[in-house]
Structures are given as C-alpha cells and as structure tokens.
Amino acid sequence: MAISEADVRRVALLARLEVTDEEARSLAEHFGKILEHFHRLQELELSEVDPFSLEGPGTPWRSDEAKPWGGRDEILSEAPRREGDFFVVPRIVEEE
Amino acid sequence: MPLSFTPVIGLEIHVQLATVSKLFCSCSTDYIGQKPNTNVCPVCLGLPGTLPVLNGRAVEFATKTALALNCRVRNRTRFHRKNYFYPDLPKAYQISQYDLPLAVGGYVELTEADGSKRRIGIQRLHLEEDTGKLVHIASDGRLSGALYSLVDYNRAGIPLMEIVSAPDITSPAQAKEYVARLRQLVRYLGVSDGDMESGSLRVDANISVKVSDGRWGKKSEIKNMNSLRAIERALEYEIERQSSMLARGEEVEQETRHWDDAAGVTRSSRSKEEAHDYRYFPEPDLLPLVLEEGFLEEIAESMPELPWEVFKRFEEVYGIEPEDAALLSERRDVAAYFEACVKAGASPDKAANWIKTELFRVMNECKCSADDFPVRPEALTELLRKVEQGDLSATAAKDVFGLMAGQGLRLDEAIKAAGVSVGKVSGGALKDIIDEVLRENAEVIEDIKSGRDKKGKKVKFLQGLVMRRTKGQADPQEVSELLDESLNN
Numbered sequence: 001m002a003i004s005e006a007d008v009r010r011v012a013l014l015a016r017l018e019v020t021d022e023e024a025r026s027l028a029e030h031f032g033k034i035l036e037h038f039h040r041l042q043e044l045e046l047s048e049v050d051p052f053s054l055e056g057p058g059t060p061w062r063s064d065e066a067k068p069w070g071g072r073d074e075i076l077s078e079a080p081r082r083e084g085d086f087f088v089v090p091r092i093v094e095e096e
Numbered sequence: 097m098p099l100s101f102t103p104v105i106g107l108e109i110h111v112q113l114a115t116v117s118k119l120f121c122s123c124s125t126d127y128i129g130q131k132p133n134t135n136v137c138p139v140c141l142g143l144p145g146t147l148p149v150l151n152g153r154a155v156e157f158a159t160k161t162a163l164a165l166n167c168r169v170r171n172r173t174r175f176h177r178k179n180y181f182y183p184d185l186p187k188a189y190q191i192s193q194y195d196l197p198l199a200v201g202g203y204v205e206l207t208e209a210d211g212s213k214r215r216i217g218i219q220r221l222h223l224e225e226d227t228g229k230l231v232h233i234a235s236d237g238r239l240s241g242a243l244y245s246l247v248d249y250n251r252a253g254i255p256l257m258e259i260v261s262a263p264d265i266t267s268p269a270q271a272k273e274y275v276a277r278l279r280q281l282v283r284y285l286g287v288s289d290g291d292m293e294s295g296s297l298r299v300d301a302n303i304s305v306k307v308s309d310g311r312w313g314k315k316s317e318i319k320n321m322n323s324l325r326a327i328e329r330a331l332e333y334e335i336e337r338q339s340s341m342l343a344r345g346e347e348v349e350q351e352t353r354h355w356d357d358a359a360g361v362t363r364s365s366r367s368k369e370e371a372h373d374y375r376y377f378p379e380p381d382l383l384p385l386v387l388e389e390g391f392l393e394e395i396a397e398s399m400p401e402l403p404w405e406v407f408k409r410f411e412e413v414y415g416i417e418p419e420d421a422a423l424l425s426e427r428r429d430v431a432a433y434f435e436a437c438v439k440a441g442a443s444p445d446k447a448a449n450w451i452k453t454e455l456f457r458v459m460n461e462c463k464c465s466a467d468d469f470p471v472r473p474e475a476l477t478e479l480l481r482k483v484e485q486g487d488l489s490a491t492a493a494k495d496v497f498g499l500m501a502g503q504g505l506r507l508d509e510a511i512k513a514a515g516v517s518v519g520k521v522s523g524g525a526l527k528d529i530i531d532e533v534l535r536e537n538a539e540v541i542e543d544i545k546s547g548r549d550k551k552g553k554k555v556k557f558l559q560g561l562v563m564r565r566t567k568g569q570a571d572p573q574e575v576s577e578l579l580d581e582s583l584n585n
Contacts, residue, residue: 014373016181044229054172058386061152066117066124069137076133085132086246089183091232 003031100308101339104315105265105301105331109278111257111288112226112296113157118253119225120148120191125254128294132248140225141254142187147381154223154255157287158198159387159395161257162221164281164402171387175223175379183247192258194376198385199224204281206273206419207402210420215272217262223385228252240256257287263302268331272324272458275299280403284428292323299327305338305348313338313348318362320354330355334362406431414444423452430455433466436473442480450480458501469502474508491568492516514567521566522574529570530578534563544583555579 005024008031011020019027081088115125121139139146162169176194202218228249245425258279258386265271279290279297290297318334321327333355338348353362401409403425410421410431424434437447455476459469471479479497482488488496492514497511521529534541537558542553562575 003359014179014375026459054174054384057383057384058172059150061155062122062149064115064117064153065122066126067122068135069123071138072133072136075141075143076148083246085134086231086248087133087183089230089245089247091244 003028003035007031097308099343101335101342102306102308102333103266103268103335103338103477104263104306105267105271105303106263106299107258107261107265107274107547108302109261109275110298110300111161111259111278111290112216113154113255113257113468114254114286114288115151115153116461119151119154119223119255120253123253127250127254130250132246132250136252137249140186141249142185148191148379149475150385153553155385155387156395156457157200157255157285158221158223158257159392160399161259161282161287162199162202163399164285165190165199165202165204165218165221165259166216167199167221168396169387169392170196171389171392172196172200172384174384175382176376177379178224178374178376180374182227183245184230184252186228186249186252190227190380191227191379192224193222204277205275206270206277209269213268216264216270219260219262221257223258224256224258225256226251226256229560240261254530266333268328271301271331272328273325276324277403280426283335284403284582286398301327301334303331303334303338305335305342307342311342313342314350316348316350317352317361318353319365320356322357323337326357328356329357329360330362333360337362346552354435362396375573400428403428406463410434414438414446414448416444420448423456425447427466429466433469433473437477437480439473440477442473443484444475446480446484449552450476450497454497462501469501470499470504475500478507488516489568491563495567516569517565521570526566526570526574527578527582529565530562530575530582533558533565534582537561541583555583 005021005028008019008024008027011031012024076085076087078084079087112125117123118125118140119133121133121137123137124141125135127135139148145505159169173193173196175191177189178194179189181188197220199221200219202221203215204218208214214488228247229251231246231248233244233246260272265274275297279292281292282288282297288296292299293327299321301318301321303316305313316334318330320331334495336352341348348462352365354365355362360498406425406428407421410416410424411418416424423430425431433455434444434447434451437451438444455466455471456470459466476497479488479493479500483490483493488511495514495516496507496510499505499513500507503510503513505513540554540558543549549555557573558579559575560580562568563572566575
C-alpha cells in the first residue's frame with residue numbers, strides 16, 4: 001500500500017509532530033509496510049461479522065453525586081505555566 | 097421573472113444537563129462564578145491512568161428528552177473519541193457519540209402564526225462532554241493577536257446533550273420558535289435550566305439559500321447567538337447576505353461565521369485553514385451504552401405532562417384563548433399555579449387574566465418562581481372571589497395583592513393595610529366624598545356650568561378624583577350619576 005510523504009506530513013500535522021524530510025521518506029515506507037500487513041485481513045471472509053461488537057455487558061453507571069477532589073493545587077503546580085488559578089497555554093487565536 | 101430565495105435552516109443545540117456531577121467523573125457541575133480549576137480531577141484533566149465512569153443521571157435526562165421529542169431511543173449505542181488539538185479539551189479528544197447516537201428520528205411540532213401546525217424533524221440526539229473555557233490575553237486586551245490564553249477546566253466534562261434538527265426550518269421566526277419550544281421542554285422536564293445567556297443552551301445554525309432558478313448556495317454555520325432574538329436577527333441577516341450574493345451571481349462560500357450582536361452582522365471566523373479530521377474511533381475506555389427495557393419503561397412512566405399537552409388542555413378544558421393558554425403553559429410553575437387557582441374555585445378566565453398581568457408583573461420584579469410566590473393560589477382565589485362579590489374593586493384588589501406579594505401579608509391584613517374597607521363606598525358615604533371633591537374644585541365646576549367643558553373632559557376629571565378618594569371602591573356608574581346630580585343642582 002503506497003503512502004506518500006504528503007500523507008505522512010498530514011498525519012504528523014494532525015498529531016502535532018514535526019518531521020524532517022528524511023523522516024518523512026522513511027516513515028512513508030514504514031507506514032506502507034504496516035498497512036500492507038493489515039491489508040492481509042481483507043483475505044478473510046467477514047461479510048457476516050459486525051465491525052464493532054455491541055454485544056456483552058454495558059458500561060457501568062455511577063450515581064449522580066458530586067465529590068470534590070482535593071488535589072487541584074498539586075496539579076496546577078505541575079503545570080508548565082500557570083497564572084493564578086489558570087493554566088496558561090500558548091496563544092491559540094489566529095491573527096485576522 | 098424575478099428570482100425568489102428560499103432559506104434552508106437546520107439547528108444544532110447543545111444543552112447542559114442539570115446533573116450535580118460531571119459526565120465521566122464526580123466533579124461538581126456548579127461552575128458559574130467559581131474560582132478557576134476548582135471542579136477538576138485527574139479524569140476531567142485527562143491525566144494518564146484514569147478511566148471515565150458514566151453518570152447514570154445524564155443518560156436518564158437525555159433519554160427523557162429523546163422520548164419527549166418522539167425519537168427512537170436505541171437500546172445499545174456507544175461512545176466515540178472525537179480527536180482535535182485545542183486546549184479547551186485536556187485529553188485532546190472529546191468523548192462524544194458518532195455513528196450510533198442515543199436517539200434518532202424525532203420531531204417537534206410548531207404552531208405557525210396562522211395557527212397551522214408544522215413538524216420540524218429531529219435527526220439525532222446524543223451525549224457528549226462539555227469543554228473548558230479559554231480566556232485570551234492580548235497586550236491591548238483585544239481577542240485577536242492574543243499573547244497567550246488562560247484555561248479553566250471547571251466546565252470541562254459537564255454533560256451535554258446535542259440535539260440536531262433536520263434542515264426543515266424555512267424562516268428565522270420558525271427557528272426562534274423551535275428553540276423556544278426546545279428550551280421550554282428541557283425546563284418542563286427539569287433536565288436543564290435552558291439558560292441561553294449563561295450558555296446552558298447554545299444554538300448553532302446551518303443555513304443555505306435555494307434560488308428559484310435551481311441554484312443552491314453553500315451553507316454557512318452561524319455561531320455565537322446568545323438569545324432567541326439573536327437567532328432571529330442573525331438568520332435574517334444571513335438570508336439577506338446570501339440571497340444578495342446569489343442574486344449577483346456570486347458563489348456563497350462554505351464557512352463558519354460568528355454573530356456580532358452589537359453590530360448586527362455575521363462575520364467570517366478567519367481561523368487559519370487547518371486539516372480538519374476528527375479521526376473518530378470507538379472509545380476504548382467505555383463499554384457499550386446499554387439501556388435496559390425496564391429503564392426505558394421507568395423513564396416513560398416518569399414523564400410529566402409536556403408543555404404542548406398542557407397548552408392543549410388549557411384551551412380545551414378551560415376554554416382559555418390560545419394566546420393566554422400559551423402564556424400560562426410557557427412555564428411549568430405558572431401552569432401549576434393557574435391550575436391550583438382553578439381547583440380552589442377561581443374562574444379560569446379571571447385567574448388567567450390576573451396571572452398574566454399582576455402575577456407576571458410581580459414575578460418579573462422579584463425574579464421568583466410561581467412555586468414560591470408569596471401569594472398562594474388559594475389566597476389569590478379568595479381575593480378574586482371578593483372582587484367578584486363586589487367587596488373590592490379591581491383597583492383596590494391590585495393594591496391588596498401588591499401588599500400580599502410585597503410584604504407577605506395575609507389577605508385580611510393586606511385589606512386592612514391598604515386602607516380599603518371591604519364593601520363598596522356608595523349612597524350617603526359616596527355623596528359625602530363627592531361633595532368634598534366639588535368643594536375643593538370650585539373653578540372646575542364653574543367651567544362646566546358655563547359650558548366650557550364641551551368634550552366632558554372636566555367631568556371625567558372629577559369622576560377620577562372621586563374614584564381615587566374612594567380607593568376605587570365605588571361603582572363608577574353610581575359615581576357618574578351622583579356627580580351629575582350634584583353638578584345639576
């Protein structure tokens with residue numbers, strides 16, 4: 001299965017990863033091999049099989065009770081940047 | 097032939113569910129006015145090694161709404177991850193529903209201005225988690241060119257119910273009506289406070305315009321409409337914008353636009369074109385969402401009377417005019433108040449009149465609900481009875497009602513405090529008051545007697561003075577007769 005370097009760059013962008021030209025070339029080849037491997041599943045006769053089973057037990061439900069968690073200061077202090085009670089992130093609004 | 101333009105509108109509504117804890121963790125949902133990042137825990141902050149546990153109440157609320165909207169509720173559905181990088185979601189994905197929403201295929205029935213009915217389809221209703229809130233900091237305080245952003249995750253993980261309409265809406269007024277009905281419904285069901293201003297109920301609109309020559313413009317997605325009025329205005333603006341572009345032979349671009357309420361325009365949100373690919377996949381941390389038959393039966397049984405059913409009943413059983421029936425059934429607390437008055441013996445018409453004027457006026461002032469309104473339905477009924485028996489004039493009754501509502505007085509105390517004696521002022525007592533008024537207004541009498549009051553305005557003025565002095569407890573007919581008598585002597 002042919003994966004282009006453009007495909008690799010797109011996936012990298014979605015995952016917010018930087019790739020060099022050299023990495024893009026080698027990853028394209030790598031991805032191709034992985035997909036080829038999974039492509040072999042097409043050989044199986046699966047027309048009768050539900051692609052994702054909804055059988056079996058359901059996810060458990062909890063009752064609607066609020067319980068405060070005591071560790072927020074600890075988490076805030078672990079943040080790379082904070083301002084008072086806020087987490088600080090790089091600017092995310094684009095220029096007009 | 098001139099071209100005609102038909103808008104095609106679909107609405108996506110996000111409703112915050114009135115649970116006390118978040119959708120997948122036990123953090124409180126009470127976030128308005130709270131210190132930032134206090135209602136947070138490792139689950140809603142997306143720390144590694146944590147697992148979501150579903151809030152059953154949220155499922156209950158969504159299911160209840162779905163059934164009220166005539167949807168088909170599925171017994172087995174699942175959650176998906178919607179992946180995107182934006183700091184309002186600490187996990188870098190939102191747990192939502194995708195190919196198998198909780199419910200599909202319902203409708204809401206709207207009543208048009210001319211009384212005809214129109215059904216707006218509901219395509220789907222699903223559960224998902226709310227995002228955190230961002231505050232953008234710029235050197236000059238503007239949004240654009242922000243230096244950095246502050247994040248508060250108190251709202252992240254609050255249960256949302258997303259309700260997607262079919263593109264069945266054909267006018268801004270209809271869109272407004274549709275949202276008003278949904279808001280009314282969630283309030284009746286008690287599943288949300290439905291407050292648009294604070295963001296408990298958020299509406300996005302997809303709107304495109306069809307041209308009579310067969311062209312069909314691309315759709316715009318309109319955001320940031322924070323009131324019913326804003327929805328109507330934004331859509332009116334957008335129809336005009338798209339229609340005039342199409343009339344000029346231009347193409348309408350598919351884009352997201354923000355409504356600027358102050359300026360009265362929609363503006364393109366020029367976020368940099370980025371790869372948009374949510375890469376949905378089934379949430380591996382949660383098993384399927386299974387609704388047992390017993391659960392569905394319980395929800396159906398616990399369903400209160402729906403607002404449109406109440407409306408119909410008020411019209412049919414009590415003979416209330418449609419406009420009044422709409423006012424009285426708008427809120428569940430008011431509807432219950434009205435019915436309690438009727439049950440206590442008030443005539444439906446009189447109770448309706450009194451509620452839509454006096455009760456609404458005081459409720460607006462005190463911002464209180466009819467459930468805890470100081471004048472209970474039984475007391476109002478008793479007051480109405482006194483008016484009907486002629487013990488109190490309508491004007492005096494309003495004063496009495498004001499005192500009961502404002503100072504929490506009982507009916508008898510309020511009558512005393514208002515200085516109105518129960519029973520009309522008439523006969524000799526009324527004659528005395530008239531004489532008093534005439535003595536004090538000798539020059540007016542002069543004008544009348546000398547024929548300068550051709551339109552009878554001065555006589556009306558004197559009648560008014562007499563009525564005021566009797567605190568409205570005299571019969572206007574009798575006042576008029578006795579006054580004429582005195583003036584002609």
